């Protein structure tokens with residue numbers, strides 16, 4: 344059996360160890376420290392946003408965002424439907440209730456028309472959580488305008504889309520509060536980690552406070568609020584600083600992978616995951632959908648790849664179809680829900696930064712064989 348080809352695995356470069364070594368040498372093997380401060384500063388500067396709080400995960404960043412947005416028990420929060428559960432779970436942590444909004448076919452992200460329907464149905468909604476799926480920016484102009492018109496706070500889940508831009512501006516800077524992730528499969532990784540980003544310095548300070556157990560400034564341990572242990576460690580932040588130096592390189596490699604598939608599959612009854620002409624995805628995962636009416640199923644394709652030791656993965660299963668969210672509202676502007684259709688016809692392909700031309704050939708030949 345030939346070597347395994349991964350969907351998206353960590354790619355280290357060596358510089359990461361320099362920052363870790365520095366932490367060891369200065370004995371800052373602790374939460375907080377120079378790497379944490381510098382990683383926050385460097386990431387915020389890269390994205391062009393005011394402040395960042397480095398946390399243990401993207402999910403923790405989303406949780407802090409939901410708290411900062413003021414979600415209280417019983418509040419309805421409008422959320423992307425076609426996404427990973429981590430986008431929407433923090434609403435439940437705070438006792439809120441998700442209102443799921445369908446995707447549109449041009450970016451696979453939240454459909455602005457369905458978002459309008461959600462506000463019509465629930466005019467009291469004041470928070471929207473928007474994910475940029477697989478690294479493709481959503482229709483941000485429309486979504487930002489609708490949120491403004493309804494006086495709603497936008498939270499961007501840019502966990503998958505770090506380094507992607509919409510009209511020249513990075514995703515993760517459009518929301519009042521924004522979350523990114525450095526989980527092991529993301530475009531850059533710290534093994535696990537995340538960051539909350541905002542132009543509101545006081546809000547970021549508040550998130551740092553909650554994330555360090557809500558310790559009041561007193562010599563003893565004084566608490567007026569419930570706290571969390573969410574801060575990133577100085578070692579983990581060192582990996583992040585080294586990875587950030589290679590973010591653009593990873594993005595370029597993933598873009599090349601996408602276009603290699605696109606060219607190779609030009610004559611097959613498939614389409615690559617689409618994006619808007621004025622956005623620049625980070626191409627975190629290359630995905631395809633099989634044309635309607637074609638006899639081949641994504642599961643057939645996935646199993647054929649698996650037999651060749653190649654990792655492929657179904658599209659995220661829509662949240663409104665998840666048993667845990669049974670009974671939640673779901674709004675669509677389409678006759679047939681778009682997210683369900685993408686889930687039924689789609690598959691995520693190996694998009695690993697370390698894929699060689701020979702690896703790409705192996706994937707492509709296997710896919711072509713299934714359609715032959």
Ligand SMILES: *Cc1c(COP(=O)(O)O)cnc(C)c1O
Pocket residue numbers: 399400401402403426427429430474500502503523524525526535536537
């Ligand atoms: C990975 C991911 C998250 C969560 O990030 P973690 O760092 O794994 O907690 C949130 N949303 C989306 C869309 C993701 O893909």
